Amino acid sequence: MLINVDRFIAVSMPLRAKSILTSERTLTNILALGVFTVVLNIPRWLESIAWHYPLEGRYWNFEYTRSWIVSEEYRTIYHLYAWSIFMYVIPFALMMVLNVKIWWEVRLILYF
Numbered sequence: 001m002l003i004n005v006d007r008f009i010a011v012s013m014p015l016r017a018k019s020i021l022t023s024e025r026t027l028t029n030i031l032a033l034g035v036f037t038v039v040l041n042i043p044r045w046l047e048s049i050a051w052h053y054p055l056e057g058r059y060w061n062f063e064y065t066r067s068w069i070v071s072e073e074y075r076t077i078y079h080l081y082a083w084s085i086f087m088y089v090i091p092f093a094l095m096m097v098l099n100v101k102i103w104w105e106v107r108l109i110l111y112f
Contacts, residue, residue, distance in 0.1 A: 001091050002029055004098045012105045040086055043078055 006026075010017045 001094060002026075002033065004095050005029075008098045008102055011102050040082070043074075 006021055009020055013020065
């Protein structure tokens with residue numbers, strides 16, 4: 001998605017692109033995306049606890065699912081709405097809009 005934004009800026013504002021797409025802004029965008037990803041995935045990391053310990057020469061794996069994970073409200077809010085919207089709807093919609101705008105800018109440049 002960040003690549004589409006960079007490409008859109010480069011195509012639609014070619015003279016200002018170098019001043020807009022600086023290394024500092026790119027690093028800031030990458031860090032912001034990383035923080036957003038971590039925050040969005042915190043509930044997934046807290047869904048269950050798994051531990052492994054050796055017993056009689058073998059490793060035994062145990063997993064415990066927390067009680068609030070089983071609730072239907074959590075599954076509906078997190079998995080259906082938050083995960084679907086932030087991981088599928090927003091990125092694909094933004095990519096579609098930016099690609100159409102890039103196509104339109106290129107079309108204007110070629111035909112006028």
